[in-house]
Amino acid sequence: MEDRAMQDDENARTGNQVQGAASFSKFMTVLQSIADAPRGLDIGQLTKSVPFPRGTVYRLVAALVAEQLVVHHREDGTYRLGPRLLQLAAKTWESSDLRTVAREFLVSLRDATDEVVHLAVPSSNRMVYIDKIEGSNTVQMKTSIGGQVELHSTSVGKAWLSGLSDDRLNEVLGQLTLRRHTEKTYTDPDRLRKELIKSRERGYAFDDEENEPDIRCVGSPIFDRSGEPVGAISVSMPVYRHDPERHAKIASLVFKTAKDITAKLAVII
Incomplete structure (x- = not known):
């Protein structure tokens, strides 16, 4: 019994x-x-x-x-x-290996540019900011940790896309709705694909007021040890602080910083 x-x-x-x-x-x-x-x-x-x-x-x-x-x-x-879910996600991001590894490099990049620096990761065909470090120069941007942005209109999104293989890139592009945010947003898949190939070749993506008016951003992808893009970093600035000379300097710094983070990830993770 x-x-x-x-x-x-x-x-x-x-x-x-x-x-x-x-x-x-x-x-x-x-x-x-x-x-x-x-x-x-x-x-x-x-x-x-x-x-x-x-x-x-x-x-x-x-x-x-x-x-x-x-x-x-x-x-x-x-x-x-809702906010509780984003709070729970933020707890995960705070302990994220990528966020932890990248932090010192992001601070150095901020110090070298004195502009806003972002770290983002892909999520459901969007990018989610998991870190943001402000410069002393004020930039009015609609970004915050936990905020989501679209792939096709941001430098972090375009940088991540540029790191994908051709087959995977075509697959993801086929799933996107290329919504227009400004007059400069890429809404034609073929034009966007050409821009992404160019970004891949030079090592960084450029958001020329494509997501927000008067804001330009330079971003580069971060890769894991298998060569898959796992995130991207960016530097953002208002148009009036952007010129060809400064663009070249910042692009070089962003590209190098992303490479340094990628190298550190390969050793730790």
């Missing part, structure tokens, strides 16, 4: 674990669907993107909102990633 009771307890625990895992999987499916949508999803779009009944989606979203993992933007009815 005792053995049977123990077996029944074990079966109950196993059943609860399976049920719990299934519920967790549903939450993760909804969360991933929201994360993959740059502009968020309203409830109708979300219901179409996940294999659950509308009522289940409502309950899952309500629970995610209650835990601040998702926020509801009332102005357009969309759901997007």
Whole structure:
């Protein structure tokens, strides 16, 4: 009798674990669907993107909102990633090997340029800033640690893309929506591909007011020991502090810094 009771307890625990895992999987499916949508999803779009009944989606979203993992933007009815999730992600980035390895190099780059320096990594066909160091010169930019930007319109995104193999580059470009941010944003896939090949050949990418007006950025990719791009760094500056001579100097510094980080990663990771 005792053995049977123990077996029944074990079966109950196993059943609860399976049920719990299934519920967790549903939450993760909804969360991933929201994360993959740059502009968020309203409830109708979300219901179409996940294999659950509308009522289940409502309950899952309500629970995610209650835990601040998702926020509801009332102005357009969309759901997007919430502050708690970004806080949890920031904890991971703080202990990231790449962020730790790159930090001293980023500080040196900031000191050499006195401009804003960024470190970003790819996430769901976007780039996420995992570090940002300000220079003494003020630059009004829409960037922050944890912020996401698109691949095609930023120097970190274009730098990362330029580090991909041709096959992988074509695959990723086929998934992108080349949304226009300024008059200079690349919205034609063929023109963008040519620019990325040029970036690959010279070792750095250039954002010429393509993401924000009056802001120019120079970025270079960081590679792991297998030669895969794992992130990118950039220096950003206002147009009035950018000229051909300064461009050449900063491009050289960014390229060298990315190479130094790549070399350090190969030894440590």
